[in-house]
Amino acid sequence: MQRWANPTRFLKIAQAVRPWATAATIVCLAVGLVLGLGFSPPDYQQGDTVRIMYVHVPAAWMALFVYTSMAVASAVALIWRHPLADLAAKASAPIGAGFTVIALVTGSLWGQPTWGTWWVWDARLTSVLILLFLYLGYIALWEAIEDPQRAARATAILALVGFVNVPIIKFSVDWWNTLHQPASVLTTRGPTIHGSMLTPLLLMAVGFTLFYIAIVLTRIEREILARRIRALRLLASEEPAKVN
Amino acid sequence: MSGGLAVVGASRRVRAAHYATERPRRPVAALLARRGELAQYDGPRFGEAVFVTLQAIDLTCIRGERMIFSGLTFSVAPGRALLVRGPNGVGKTSLLRLLAGLNAPAVGQVRWAGGSLAGRVSYVGHLDAIKAALTLRENLAFWLAYRGHNRSLAAALDALGIAHLIDMPTRYLSAGQRRRAALAKLLLVDAPVWLLDEPVSSLDGRGIEVFMVALRRHLAEGGVAVLSTHQELAIDEAETLTLGRNP
Amino acid sequence: MMRSLWALLHHDLRISLRQGNASTSVVVFFVLAVTLFPLGVGPEPQVLARIASGVVWAAALLAAMISLDRLFQADFEDGVLEQLCLAPTPLPAAVLAKALAHWLLTGLPLTLIAPVLAMALQMEGAGVVPLILGLALGTPVLSLVGAIGAGLTIGIRRGSVLLSLLVLPLFLPILIFGVGAVEAAINGLSARPHLLILGAMLLAAIVLAPLATAAALRANTE
Numbered sequence: 001m002q003r004w005a006n007p008t009r010f011l012k013i014a015q016a017v018r019p020w021a022t023a024a025t026i027v028c029l030a031v032g033l034v035l036g037l038g039f040s041p042p043d044y045q046q047g048d049t050v051r052i053m054y055v056h057v058p059a060a061w062m063a064l065f066v067y068t069s070m071a072v073a074s075a076v077a078l079i080w081r082h083p084l085a086d087l088a089a090k091a092s093a094p095i096g097a098g099f100t101v102i103a104l105v106t107g108s109l110w111g112q113p114t115w116g117t118w119w120v121w122d123a124r125l126t127s128v129l130i131l132l133f134l135y136l137g138y139i140a141l142w143e144a145i146e147d148p149q150r151a152a153r154a155t156a157i158l159a160l161v162g163f164v165n166v167p168i169i170k171f172s173v174d175w176w177n178t179l180h181q182p183a184s185v186l187t188t189r190g191p192t193i194h195g196s197m198l199t200p201l202l203l204m205a206v207g208f209t210l211f212y213i214a215i216v217l218t219r220i221e222r223e224i225l226a227r228r229i230r231a232l233r234l235l236a237s238e239e240p241a242k243v244n
Numbered sequence: 245m246s247g248g249l250a251v252v253g254a255s256r257r258v259r260a261a262h263y264a265t266e267r268p269r270r271p272v273a274a275l276l277a278r279r280g281e282l283a284q285y286d287g288p289r290f291g292e293a294v295f296v297t298l299q300a301i302d303l304t305c306i307r308g309e310r311m312i313f314s315g316l317t318f319s320v321a322p323g324r325a326l327l328v329r330g331p332n333g334v335g336k337t338s339l340l341r342l343l344a345g346l347n348a349p350a351v352g353q354v355r356w357a358g359g360s361l362a363g364r365v366s367y368v369g370h371l372d373a374i375k376a377a378l379t380l381r382e383n384l385a386f387w388l389a390y391r392g393h394n395r396s397l398a399a400a401l402d403a404l405g406i407a408h409l410i411d412m413p414t415r416y417l418s419a420g421q422r423r424r425a426a427l428a429k430l431l432l433v434d435a436p437v438w439l440l441d442e443p444v445s446s447l448d449g450r451g452i453e454v455f456m457v458a459l460r461r462h463l464a465e466g467g468v469a470v471l472s473t474h475q476e477l478a479i480d481e482a483e484t485l486t487l488g489r490n491p
Numbered sequence: 492m493m494r495s496l497w498a499l500l501h502h503d504l505r506i507s508l509r510q511g512n513a514s515t516s517v518v519v520f521f522v523l524a525v526t527l528f529p530l531g532v533g534p535e536p537q538v539l540a541r542i543a544s545g546v547v548w549a550a551a552l553l554a555a556m557i558s559l560d561r562l563f564q565a566d567f568e569d570g571v572l573e574q575l576c577l578a579p580t581p582l583p584a585a586v587l588a589k590a591l592a593h594w595l596l597t598g599l600p601l602t603l604i605a606p607v608l609a610m611a612l613q614m615e616g617a618g619v620v621p622l623i624l625g626l627a628l629g630t631p632v633l634s635l636v637g638a639i640g641a642g643l644t645i646g647i648r649r650g651s652v653l654l655s656l657l658v659l660p661l662f663l664p665i666l667i668f669g670v671g672a673v674e675a676a677i678n679g680l681s682a683r684p685h686l687l688i689l690g691a692m693l694l695a696a697i698v699l700a701p702l703a704t705a706a707a708l709r710a711n712t713e
Contacts, residue, residue, distance in 0.1 A: 130660045137657040144647045147308055153710035154643050158657065161639055161703050165661050172664035176671065231309045344577055347713045363579030371570025377509045389498035391578055
């Protein structure tokens with residue numbers, strides 16, 4: 001029972017936090033989208049195309065943020081063997097992969113009108129693509145190992161190895177990109193961003209973070225409940241043996 | 245009885261002869277340890293000045309999501325063995341792997357001289373750890389070198405009755421012969437703690453006899469052994485731990 | 492401890508040589524993979540010369556990878572891995588010895604044969620020395636980082652596919668700087684910075700990869 005004491009407390013907290021996180025997510029995303037799509041000014045170079053930024057940039061931030069959280073959770077799981085940390089890392093991975101896909105797809109949609117092509121082997125795009133592979137590898141390893149304890153430890157090690165490698169990969173891809181002379185030049189270093197654009201951008205970023213929190217809490221909760229069911233089933237299947 | 249083992253290594257030959265005169269003999273240290281004192285004693289084999297007790301404290305084992313056993317506490321004094329018994333699936337292998345340090349206990353600890361057992365264990369599991377592509381000599385010579393020992397193979401192989409197979413690729417060995425080879429490693433490697441999972445499975449009567457000689461000698465020298473078995477093994481120095489389903 | 496590691500290295504090499512030479516198939520794979528490119532992109536010397544360094548490096552990456560799945564799998568199956576976990580010699584040191592054995596059987600032959608293939612692809616002469624040096628520094632990193640993936644995927648059915656998914660993204664920096672060294676030399680620049688970075692990666696991998704691999708092996712033998 002002691003093993004479940006912690007998760008039980010977690011479930012209570014999660015159930016209390018989730019409605020608020022969900023409500024705040026909806027408010028932030030709604031206000032952010034209305035401001036971003038309706039009221040923020042168009043870019044003087046890119047026109048209305050720039051509005052895709054309000055989805056693209058927060059998604060890209062979240063892709064990195066979620067991977068970082070996974071690495072932290074994995075370190076906690078490995079060092080202190082905290083059972084919830086394993087679950088948090090596992091629950092985060094598909095969400096992070098989702099953000100990464102959103103960042104890539106919106107980036108591609110943005111690239112078409114701006115650069116005239118759907119895909120450029122630009123340093124940022126390439127490193128985000130590799131980040132997606134890191135996520136997919138992590139998820140695949142979770143699914144490949146049947147024993148949950150083993151899977152938790154192996155994936156935690158993988159997350160940390162990946163985390164150590166992210167800066168190296170980023171650095172090497174940047175180096176590679178300057179070597180290869182990109183076909184088009186990014187316009188990210190434009191004029192410092194104006195307040196009317198910054199407010200919706202930050203609102204969207206906060207909304208994405210709250211969305212992540214709400215979803216990750218739900219996923220952890222479901223995983224705990226699923227494990228309890230499995231444990232109860234196991235217990236039930238052992239009952240007859242005791243009667244013998 | 246010690247005849248089969250009297251030839252394991254040059255230095256051991258002397259000791260074996262010594263034991264032959266006054267066997268069966270409990271090490272002084274074991275007796276002192278039981279009185280709660282640890283004696284300074286020149287352990288001939290294990291390079292440890294003090295004979296120590298293997299202690300398992302409040303061990304809990306969880307595999308998958310299943311609690312296998314919990315609150316298991318016992319100690320094995322030097323010169324003593326622990327026979328782990330119980331039906332299949334009750335956690336005998338789990339317990340041995342836990343003692344060896346291959347698995348981490350969910351709760352509890354395994355202690356040896358106040359520290360850990362790491363590096364002091366000879367473990368024989370279900371797998372014989374023998375490379376099919378290599379000969380018996382190459383296999384055992386590797387483990388000798390890997391554990392940093394420098395002694396002749398022939399004696400141990402002779403003791404286990406597999407000396408004639410020494411240059412045969414191990415893929416041609418029978419299950420019983422492979423098991424004997426795995427047990428030969430016990431004799432070659434100096435480890436104070438033997439953890440043996442079904443050591444006599446697939447051994448014939450003669451094989452079991454030879455194994456028992458080796459085990460008694462190990463215990464007589466102040467070693468500790470924990471072994472799981474389904475067979476009846478007559479070991480005077482052994483306590484029995486029966487694992488069962490929780491009442 | 493050195494004696495133990497020497498014994499392990501010797502043991503691993505002996506097993507590989509006894510079981511039909513592992514490096515032969517790796518080298519054959521390497522040559523075949525490189526051969527695909529002239530057939531695919533056409534025999535024009537200018538085109539081949541342009542892609543030579545990338546082709547040789549990418550093929551070397553794949554060749555080093557295909558042999559990784561056996562690195563610990565056999566030891567896992569016959570119980571040797573358990574015994575390595577229990578021996579007084581630290582497991583990370585054992586991993587280092589096994590990675591070295593893997594490199595001697597794969598990375599080293601690849602490094603030696605690469606210049607021949609580069610010449611066949613019309614690579615400019617200036618790139619040959621950086622290619623060899625780059626492979627000599629880079630392929631040990633492939634063995635070491637690959638060992639982490641191999642350790643994570645032991646005991647998994649169809650683990651080799653998963654292994655490539657885990658390991659290839661981690662190999663990319665090696666590819667980039669390996670090719671970078673060759674391209675720099677061909678373009679009249681110094682290959683030194685690229686090679687120094689590869690050297691730094693090798694040092695970091697020697698220190699960190701065995702620790703991660705040992706942790707993975709312990710997790711998976713549990």
